[in-house]
Amino acid sequence: MTDVYVEINRSNMALNARNIVAKYPEYDTFIGIVKGDAYGHGYGIVNALYENGVRYFGVSSMEEAAAFRKENTEAPLLCLEPVAIDRLEEAADLNLTLAIPDMTYLDALLDNGCRHPFKLHIQVDSGFNRLGFKDKNEIKNAADKIAASPYVLEGVYQHYATAGIFDPYFDAQTKKFRELTSLLELSKIPLVHLGSGIALMAHPKPDIATATRMGLMMYGYNISPDSYGSGVKDRLRSARDDYYRKKYHLSEVIRDVELELKPAMTMKCRILQLKDVHKGEHIGYGAAYTPDEDIRIAVLPVGYNNGIGHQNHGRVVEINGKLCPVVGEIGMNMMAVKVDKDTTLNDEVTLLGGHITLGMFSRFSGLGLAEVMLGVGKNNPRYYID
Numbered sequence: 521m522t523d524v525y526v527e528i529n530r531s532n533m534a535l536n537a538r539n540i541v542a543k544y545p546e547y548d549t550f551i552g553i554v555k556g557d558a559y560g561h562g563y564g565i566v567n568a569l570y571e572n573g574v575r576y577f578g579v580s581s582m583e584e585a586a587a588f589r590k591e592n593t594e595a596p597l598l599c600l601e602p603v604a605i606d607r608l609e610e611a612a613d614l615n616l617t618l619a620i621p622d623m624t625y626l627d628a629l630l631d632n633g634c635r636h637p638f639k640l641h642i643q644v645d646s647g648f649n650r651l652g653f654k655d656k657n658e659i660k661n662a663a664d665k666i667a668a669s670p671y672v673l674e675g676v677y678q679h680y681a682t683a684g685i686f687d688p689y690f691d692a693q694t695k696k697f698r699e700l701t702s703l704l705e706l707s708k709i710p711l712v713h714l715g716s717g718i719a720l721m722a723h724p725k726p727d728i729a730t731a732t733r734m735g736l737m738m739y740g741y742n743i744s745p746d747s748y749g750s751g752v753k754d755r756l757r758s759a760r761d762d763y764y765r766k767k768y769h770l771s772e773v774i775r776d777v778e779l780e781l782k783p784a785m786t787m788k789c790r791i792l793q794l795k796d797v798h799k800g801e802h803i804g805y806g807a808a809y810t811p812d813e814d815i816r817i818a819v820l821p822v823g824y825n826n827g828i829g830h831q832n833h834g835r836v837v838e839i840n841g842k843l844c845p846v847v848g849e850i851g852m853n854m855m856a857v858k859v860d861k862d863t864t865l866n867d868e869v870t871l872l873g874g875h876i877t878l879g880m881f882s883r884f885s886g887l888g889l890a891e892v893m894l895g896v897g898k899n900n901p902r903y904y905i906d
């Protein structure tokens with residue numbers, strides 16, 4: 521085995537897909553978002569999803585689409601970012617569904633010579649202010665132009681800028697989407713999809729939606745917001761939420777969703793050297809760590825080159841079921857952890873997985889959840905297990 525490795529458990533991906541699809545029968549189509557090399561998991565996971573009910577996928581570039589197609593040639597695949605017009609033939613070969621962000625793009629598409637009968641999804645900007653149409657007459661106009669073209673209007677969608685846990689902006693975005701699509705016959709468009717995993721888990725399905733897009737949760741993380749406890753702080757938070765909910769007529773937030781999801785990604789490494797360090801000696805760059813007692817350390821072949829970030833807010837790793845704190849600075853390819861006398865060179869070190877959750881990892885490094893998965897998955901040798 522390599523010194524450092526990332527294991528991707530495809531059975532867990534399959535289980536996640538099955539459980540999500542079973543949990544939300546009100547949605548007809550689940551669009552699995554596999555941008556960023558499938559959140560660092562690699563496209564080796566797509567068939568585990570496809571065979572278990574996730575029947576549509578989304579990527580963000582032609583390069584990702586090409587990598588996806590090496591694994592699966594038949595699943596419908598939406599490119600969330602507009603494909604460059606001079607690469608449409610390539611997109612046709614990859615059998616991509618195209619996102620249409622504005623009239624300039626649609627006109628360029630209609631002017632080109634590519635005769636492939638592309639399926640199209642109109643992107644609506646309901647308040648994110650990134651890609652998408654912002655005017656309802658333009659959206660109607662775009663739908664009419666598509667109807668008169670060789671292309672097929674298969675979908676219309678938006679992306680939420682906020683999670684709606686207690687912000688009025690979430691509902692405002694749903695309302696805006698309704699307004700912007702009010703001149704379309706939405707019931708004639710097969711795929712109407714709003715939002716991402718958190719919108720799916722924390723909110724009831726909007727009546728107009730037929731499909732949903734999800735990322736993070738599919739990789740094994742239950743992102744449903746927790747309900748409040750009975751402590752003073754939680755009671756205050758709860759009261760604040762109730763206040764906002766009444767004041768702004770906010771929609772329901774679903775908490776504590778029971779849904780079994782298993783993380784598919786685990787990161788492990790071996791120990792390079794065990795060393796005794798005496799009280800008062802210094803460890804690592806900047807001689808920044810000085811133990812106040814004699815300790816034993818294990819030197820590990822991982823650093824910020826392996827996607828763990830150079831920041832260390834109390835990072836621990838797991839060895840033989842015990843949590844061992846990082847001592848000293850995290851370097852590009854190495855770091856040290858404090859271990860006990862029982863640790864041997866043959867012991868395996870877990871950096872992500874086991875007791876080390878994605879949430880913990882993210883707090884250790886000050887990186888976002890998806891950012892952790894990408895950094896870990898893309899920067900280490902990766903193996904699949906079934």
Ligand SMILES: *Cc1c(COP(=O)(O)O)cnc(C)c1O
Pocket residue numbers: 553555600679715716717718733734735736737890
């Ligand atoms: C990344 C992305 C998603 C998935 O988001 P998660 O929060 O990981 O569920 C959905 N839709 C779009 C447009 C995205 O870019």
